[in-house]
Structure formats: structure tokens, C-alpha cells
Amino acid sequence: MKLTIESIAQDGYHLICLEGDVDTMTAPDLLDALTALELAALSELRIEMAQVGFLSSAGLRALVFAKQKMPHASRLVLVGTSTEIADVITKTGLTQAVTLVASHDDA
């Protein structure tokens, strides 16, 4: 399945909307989109996950890469993550690096 990526500067944060699967084939596209941002200057990066059906370790590495480049006090927020993907994030201990919320109102 293809991955559609939309990158939008918002007031106070940057939003990346994903639709599709983030796997070995598509994760490089996500990494490209993240690399194009000035991560070191971001206080908050939100990723819309509601339309993401699958996230492999390649996708997780892209998220880790982004958080490692962002300032220590910054927030990486995943919005609308499925239960299955949230379980994987929890299992790998990455909940210390990302904030999982159900909707933008909760961010």
C-alpha cells in the first residue's frame, strides 16, 4: 500500500498527515519528509496517524530519528494511532519519546 504524506506548517506546531502503510518500502518517504523540516527548531511535531494501517520498525526508526533531532523539551505527538500500532510503540518503550493522543483536542 502506498503512503501519502502531507506536511503543513501550523500555528505553534508542524503537522504531518499520513495515509497508508509505513513499512520498509515507504518509510524512506517519511524520513525524507521529516528531514526536510527544521527539526532542531521545532517545539512540537504532530503526526496524524488515523489513516495509517501499519507501522514497521522502519517507520519507528523514522520517528526516533525525528525526536533525536528535535530539542530535548519538544513534543512529538501521534494523533489517532490505532490500538495495534500503539501496542508496538509501547512494547518498544518509545512512549517516553512520543505522546499518543486520540484527537487534536487532546494534544
Add this chain to the structure above:
Amino acid sequence: MADLDGLQPLASCDAPTSMDNWELFNGFVEKHATVLLGASKAAYQLRLACEELFSNIIRHATCSDSNSHCAHLWIRVLKIPDPSPALIIELEDNGRPFDPHFDQRRTIDRGQAIEDRPIGGLGLFLVQNSVDRVEYAWVNQHNRYRLFVDLPVT
């Protein structure tokens, strides 16, 4: 090591270990995992474990067979009947030997600061922790991985 002699595959597919066949490999597993496990967490995790192994195999399985141009991957779906029913996805490739040493792998340090996180190892960690059991063997000059998902006794 589970003895699966005599079990006939429910389904199988095979193709060269190329990213050109990425959709074929993953689509095959997704289809059969969903048919046999339903749209469940177990089906998702089995798909995840297979995706991680496909990625490894395609990247690293350069061919050890001088008669072939590149490595080849065979996928089989097997089912162990009662009294210990299980669904098995068997992956076999004729690339170079690659033993992931699943029995010796250390777990991830969940408390480790994100800045200090190593990049490697995450994929094989997910393979091992997404199914009930995983086995590796070097058999007849092939790498053979078996992923087991326990099924309820009928």
C-alpha cells in the same frame, strides 16, 4: 525444533528476494493471516513479524547458490492440528546463512533515553515479540524461519 514432517502447506508462494516482490510477499501473508486469524491483533502482529523478516532477507540474502542469479524466498502457511493447534508461517531462503540467535537476543531497554537509542535491533526484537514462538534453522543450505501463532483448541 518443531517436527512438522507430514504437514501439507495450506498455501505457498515463492519468488526472488527482490523489492520488486515486496507487495507479493506481504500481500500473501496479510491475506492468509486475515483468513486464518481474522482481523485481529494476532494477525497484525504476524504480518509485522513477517514484514521485518522479509526486509532482512531481501537486504541480506545475497545468493550462496552459484547456479542461481539471486536468492529466492519460499513462503508456506502451515497449521498444526489439535491438541496443540498453531498457525505457522515458514520462510525459507537460499541466501547466505543468517542466524538471528533469537534465543540469545537481549530485550530492549525501555528506560533508555531516546537520544541514546541504537538504530539496529528493533526489527528482530519485533519479530521475536510479535508471535508466540520463532525458530531459525540452517537446513539443506537454506535459512529457515518459522513463526508460530498459537490457536485455540477446537
